[in-house]
Amino acid sequence: MTIRPILIHPDPRLKTRATEIGQPDDTVRALAADMLETMYDAPGIGLAAPQIGLMQRLLVMDCVKEEGAEPRPMALIDPVIEWASEELSVYEEGCLSIPEQYADVERPAEVEVSWTDLDGARQSERFGGLWSTCVQHEIDHLDGKLFIDYLKPLKRQMITRKMQKLKREKART
């Protein structure tokens, strides 16, 4: 397993729709393992393939946060939101591609998502709480959408300028 470099916003790949995978092969399984390792290392609770520059509809997540609880690494291929609750909830979101920036985002409180697992079987599950926010945030990545796209333009521009500065500083070192 390899820790992959995570793209930092702004990057055209983070604004591009990723393509369907279909049946996973060993390459996709190895990629999912790398993405989980990269996510845990960051550390983060979710990561989508475009964030490491691969334009495929694959995301990983693990929103188990309780101390000492069993981790639940998940890999979702070609995920689809089948249903979303009318009830909304607000979470303060962050993103590994937008380090150290956080903002409240309102999304459906519950969603039912279907996806293909690493063995090629179609699965579905209803997610609530942090899992719901996380899976919606990651599916957005597959559609070239970032959580800052939900913010007011001024706030979004402020964050983007900070990220441009961060990238310039990183490029220099």
Ligand SMILES: [Zn+2]
């Ligand atoms: Zn993100």
